[in-house]
Amino acid sequence: MHSTTLQTDNRAEVAAALAQDRWIVACLCAAWCGTCASYRATFEELAARHPDKYFLWVDIEDHADVVGDLDVENFPTLLIQRHEHVAFFGTMLPDANVAHRLVLAQAAMSDEELAAFAESTEERREWQENCNLRTLLKAD
Template sequence: MVSSFNDSFSVVCLCAEWCGTCRAYRAAFAGLGARFPGARFHWLDIEDQADQLGDIDIENFPTLLISRGTAILYFGVMLPHPEHLVRILDNFQAQDGRESLAYAHADPLRRAWQKDPDLQNLLRYLAP
């Protein structure tokens, strides 16, 4: 499994245009692409792209999904402060592929993300 591991990072922000917090966060989120040139940053409006989300439950905004290859490392609400995302991405990028896979399967919640068909479909939709 590790030998075929895709090492690329994706960062997906699930927001809504009507959300003032999302609108305020969007420019900062987009700007992080320059700091992390090896990562793909995606902004998804949950209403405009609802068909791609399936039954993914969005509890609050912004909700982020961070993956390395097909391994989901983070899925949940994150305060809309770019420094929080920078810190978590720095930590994830410091891991090698084996460490990321171990992290993705280290607890029941993260293991559930790996098997969630809607999250996996979203990753496939966003794949290059």
């Protein structure tokens, strides 16, 4: 298994993994969504291509207490974060190569570039306040 699925009984383990110094790539989906079901294999493929990053699958309905306030407009939605900086939050085409290029582009940023990027637009500033997975899991 290359990614972790957020479960009720592994939240402390996931929070500990998120506290590490690595990129986090989370997919926010729903069990009833057919696109999400088919995207799961693509997400696993993406995780296999990036073994240095932490991949997390989150069912937004099973874990509405964690992600319920996030504005998930469509599926799949990816959230990419390093340390306390959210680098990307949005709907992703269900295509492994598009996601791979997105992950590479985010990971190519230095900590300084990421910090500046995170504050560069109103939307990205909102991501920092509302989409930080570390903060959302601690609020548990």
